[in-house]
Amino acid sequence: MTTPLIETRALSRHFGGVQAVRNVDFTLAEGELRCLIGPNGAGKSTFFKLITGQVKPSSGTVKFRGIDITTLQAHQIARLGIGIKTQVPSVFDGLSVRDNLWIAAARHKKGKAIARAVEAQVERLLLGAFADSAVGQLAHGQRQWVELGLVLCGEPNLILLDEPAAGMTEEERERTAELIQDVNRDHPLIVVEHDMSFIRRIARRITVFDRGAILMEGDVEEVFGNQAVRDVYLGKQAAA
Amino acid sequence: MIRLVRSNVGIAAAGLLGLALLIGLPFALDTYSLLQATLYVVFSILALSLAFIWGYGGILCFGHSAFFGLGAYAYAVAVINIGESTLPVLIALTLPALLAAALGYFMFYARISDVYVGVITLTVTLILYNVVNSTAGPQYHIGEAMLGGFNGMPNVPSLNIPFEPDDTLDPEGMFVVCMAALLIVYLGLHAVLRTRFGRVLVAVRENEQRVEFLGYDARLHKLVAFSIGGALAGLAGCLFTAWGNFVSPTAFSVVQSAQIIIWLMVGGAGTLVGPVIGAIAISWLTVEIGTQQVVNANMVLGAVLLVFVLLVPKGVVPMATERLLPWLRSLRRPMQAIRAPQLGSETAPQVARGGKA
Numbered sequence: 001m002t003t004p005l006i007e008t009r010a011l012s013r014h015f016g017g018v019q020a021v022r023n024v025d026f027t028l029a030e031g032e033l034r035c036l037i038g039p040n041g042a043g044k045s046t047f048f049k050l051i052t053g054q055v056k057p058s059s060g061t062v063k064f065r066g067i068d069i070t071t072l073q074a075h076q077i078a079r080l081g082i083g084i085k086t087q088v089p090s091v092f093d094g095l096s097v098r099d100n101l102w103i104a105a106a107r108h109k110k111g112k113a114i115a116r117a118v119e120a121q122v123e124r125l126l127l128g129a130f131a132d133s134a135v136g137q138l139a140h141g142q143r144q145w146v147e148l149g150l151v152l153c154g155e156p157n158l159i160l161l162d163e164p165a166a167g168m169t170e171e172e173r174e175r176t177a178e179l180i181q182d183v184n185r186d187h188p189l190i191v192v193e194h195d196m197s198f199i200r201r202i203a204r205r206i207t208v209f210d211r212g213a214i215l216m217e218g219d220v221e222e223v224f225g226n227q228a229v230r231d232v233y234l235g236k237q238a239a240a
Numbered sequence: 241m242i243r244l245v246r247s248n249v250g251i252a253a254a255g256l257l258g259l260a261l262l263i264g265l266p267f268a269l270d271t272y273s274l275l276q277a278t279l280y281v282v283f284s285i286l287a288l289s290l291a292f293i294w295g296y297g298g299i300l301c302f303g304h305s306a307f308f309g310l311g312a313y314a315y316a317v318a319v320i321n322i323g324e325s326t327l328p329v330l331i332a333l334t335l336p337a338l339l340a341a342a343l344g345y346f347m348f349y350a351r352i353s354d355v356y357v358g359v360i361t362l363t364v365t366l367i368l369y370n371v372v373n374s375t376a377g378p379q380y381h382i383g384e385a386m387l388g389g390f391n392g393m394p395n396v397p398s399l400n401i402p403f404e405p406d407d408t409l410d411p412e413g414m415f416v417v418c419m420a421a422l423l424i425v426y427l428g429l430h431a432v433l434r435t436r437f438g439r440v441l442v443a444v445r446e447n448e449q450r451v452e453f454l455g456y457d458a459r460l461h462k463l464v465a466f467s468i469g470g471a472l473a474g475l476a477g478c479l480f481t482a483w484g485n486f487v488s489p490t491a492f493s494v495v496q497s498a499q500i501i502i503w504l505m506v507g508g509a510g511t512l513v514g515p516v517i518g519a520i521a522i523s524w525l526t527v528e529i530g531t532q533q534v535v536n537a538n539m540v541l542g543a544v545l546l547v548f549v550l551l552v553p554k555g556v557v558p559m560a561t562e563r564l565l566p567w568l569r570s571l572r573r574p575m576q577a578i579r580a581p582q583l584g585s586e587t588a589p590q591v592a593r594g595g596k597a
């Protein structure tokens with residue numbers, strides 16, 4: 001059996017009396033595109049924070065390609081090749097798009113190769129028209145793409161996307177979905193998203209979180225057809 | 241590309257101007273004015289040391305005079321004991337750098353928030369001030385150097401030609417050394433900011449979390465930057481003592497710390513030229529106000545600070561480059577539209593959103 005890309009064992013984290021994540025056994029294979037869904041407060045974002053080292057687990061382990069990364073610092077985990085796009089775009093607002101990408105590419109490249117990597121992402125993400133503008137001045141959707149560019153410039157082995165299509169126009173969503181599928185050709189991804197039509201577009205396998213634990217895992221039809229999932233999540237959304 | 245050439249032109253111009261002043265001022269000014277100018281130059285180095293860590297590193301240091309004072313006292317104590325100034329200068333650079341590194345280790349590796357960095361640095365300055373202030377009396381001495389408490393230490397030897405203790409610098413020589421130091425610090429910091437370390441440091445200021453997500457150790461970058469800032473403040477302190485042949489606990493005072501911050505706010509903390517301009521302008525203003533009795537100097541400085549915080553929050557230099565220049569260009573644009581359609585795009589980013597991205 002091959003070593004999974006990410007493997008968590010009995011991963012738990014509580015904040016005071018609140019169990020944000022409990023006993024999560026999660027496995028992701030190389031090359032996979034996994035979607036995480038679940039109602040607000042289900043623990044999806046905390047789960048991401050546990051994987052990227054922003055939050056340390058109360059108990060349990062995280063392994064990346066068989067290496068225990070549970071106790072590593074955030075930047076050490078990033079160096080192993082785990083890139084994350086956070087829910088609120090985490091970019092360098094005061095710097096230009098090119099300078100943003102430069103910082104990301106310079107981590108593992110030198111000299112001319114940095115500029116080449118930067119231009120490649122500018123082209124891929126269609127950022128050319130405002131490549132020298134400060135990122136803080138861009139629209140929300142564009143900043144999301146800049147952040148995606150930052151992640152891609154790091155040439156990660158695994159990409160975590162927390163609500164990549166939030167706050168985007170219909171057109172932008174369309175393009176983001178295409179982009180995610182394109183990126184998935186080279187990189188495994190885990191995507192958290194609330195927009196069900198977006199999930200339907202990109203998803204193959206879905207993991208459903210509810211109250212900190214995994215409720216179920218399956219392919220698109222299985223999950224959307226499941227009554228328990230409908231009750232905790234889809235039903236709620238329909239009611240709201 | 242145009243941007244690269246342009247920013248280099250600015251730095252080269254500043255460097256040449258500095259060089260011209262270095263050679264010209266000793267001939268142009270009388271001794272009193274030259275001494276005054278030397279002090280402004282020393283303060284400029286001090287301003288740059290804070291500009292680097294605050295303006296570029298985003299580390300809000302409210303007690304920068306801790307490093308300035310430590311450099312000042314380290315030089316005084318060392319030069320009195322050694323009787324020659326070469327090694328004392330190095331000590332005056334090293335000790336503040338070590339203090340900064342030690343402080344920085346606990347502050348940055350514990351990931352305390354910016355506000356507490358400000359509080360801790362302020363407290364360290366207050367502690368040092370009170371400690372040095374209470375060393376009056378013959379029992380407080382380091383080797384041959386009497387610390388002198390609130391009276392300070394008089395008769396501190398000037399700088400001398402390296403390893404020639406009898407060959408001390410005259411005011412002209414002292415000016416040239418200080419000006420050269422300022423030029424080296426200015427150009428050196430520009431060079432550092434061009435390296436990956438410098439660029440990542442600016443990124444840390446912008447978003448520490450993202451820097452870590454990209455695989456850089458933000459804590460280490462801040463620690464190194466803080467230590468460099470400490471060393472440069474120590475250099476300024478050392479030159480300050482050598483300039484006046486005197487050091488007193490006021491070097492550690494909160495007023496001294498506040499003054500550096502005012503220089504930066506007036507000149508523009510996010511630049512390197514701005515703090516130098518701010519240091520010189522405010523120091524000059526302080527001296528000028530001191531020559532008359534009508535208004536209190538601190539009141540004027542307070543008013544200046546208020547005006548800047550409210551009206552020019554980014555400081556003079558960013559104001560000039562980001563607002564005034566594009567405005568002047570826009571006046572000329574109709575004529576230049578064909579030749580240089582993109583002029584001004586660097587300082588006032590215009591977001592081109594022509595159609596769908």
